[in-house]
Amino acid sequence: MTKKAKIIIGIVISLCLLILVADIFYIFYKKANNKEESNNFDSINAFSKIDSSYIAVGSNNHNDKAYEKGKITKYNEKYEKVWEKYFNRGYNSSFYNVALDGDNAVAIGGVQETKTELKENTTTALIVKYDKNGKELFYKTFQVLGNTKFKGIKVVEDGYIVVGQSIYENSTLGMSNEGGAIIIKYDKSGNVMWQHNYGGNKSGLYNDLVVTDKYIYAVGKNYGRVGIISQYSLNGDHIKTENYNYTDTLGFTGITKIENELFVVGAKKMKEDEYDHDIDALIVKYNENCEKLEEVTYNGNALERFNTVTSDEKNNLVIVGHQAFLDKEKSTKKNNVYIYNGLLAKYKKNLKGVYVEKYGENNNSYFTDVTVVEDSYLVSGYSKYKKHGHFSKFITYSTAGKVLGVK
Secondary structure, three states, rough: OHHHHHHHHHHHHHHHHHHHHHHHHHHHHHHHHHOOOOOOOOOEEEEEEEEEEEEEEEEEOOOOOOOOEEEEEEOOOOEEEEEEOOOOOOEEEEEEEEEEEEEEEEEEEEEOHHHHHHHHOOOEEEEEOOOOOOEEEEEEEEEEEEEEEEEEEEEEEEEEEEEEEEEEEOOOOOOOOOOEEEEEEEOOOOOOOEEEEEEOOOOOOEEEEEEEEEEEEEHHHHHHHEEEEEEOOOOEEEEEEEEEEEEOOOOOEEEEEOOOOOEEEEEEOOOOOOOOOOOOEEEEEEEEEOEEEEEEEEOOOEEEEEEEEEOOOOOEEEEEEEEEOOOOOOOOOOOOOOEEEEHHHEEEOOOOEEEEEEEEOHHHHHHHHEEOOEEEEEEEEEEEEOOEEEEEEEEEEEEOEEEEEEO
């Protein structure tokens, strides 16, 4: 072997060793970096104001087995916890919404009661009533097709109207006409007064509702990416359902009423493809007969959606949502990973935009609910931090969209 060949072989071996060392270093770096990623989770999904206090619901997994547990919390005017209660039955659970009935609070969501539900990642719908001190007054579960949850609730004079879905688990085949988007009325003791359903038994879903002096309006989705708004009598009789083509996979998620018009929020699918690669946050205005009047989208530079809508004393629409940017470092060919920012939006009743403010640059922030408090807007949500996991928070905004405080 010549001297030149020996030099070349030596260089090749050195390069191989350097590559091996670099690979080992990268593996250890990734492991160390992953250790910094906490799986702790604490969320606020919805809240209601009562006098100078707040009742919030969500979930938390800070327990020995790291099960997600539905939680309800009372905060004082300084956003300090007065009491907090967990739904400790079953395995995983979460509360998605809450409504106040005098001094009592009624929380709704879903729970995995059995090992089968835990294994198949399905849930049974849940409604729980608490008194002003967090004492449980009753809890009821509801199941039809195997995967059921409640998403929206409104208090009426003689009970509670809730909406959600009951669908087959993904691998289950069936032709039942009892599932899909669910609407149920309970009395004040938790007994079912009536129940109805609409839409596909693999995909139908109601996310939210409003109740007027004549009708109930529920919004959600049907097959695929078809948004729906449904009109019911106060006795639960279905009057009509209007479709909207096309939303994302969640459909319409929020609704509010101003005077004689209905305002619905969600996300609009902007391109005809198999995936939701191009969606814009959406507002649609309807009249009381569920006839579409007009719509507007927020044309941001990412994937956006509006989640929840309310109105202020000047009849402005106040909306929270989120936008998602592709995380190119963590995404793979088979799995897209996104970074989220919260959105606070304000629109005039004529759907003219006032502002859309972003929150939580690069720290995965989600906005879940909003209410008007005196001369400000109070937003709930949670953010993700590597060393601490997901952490719930309240954010106070001025009516001009400026952050006044974070608790």
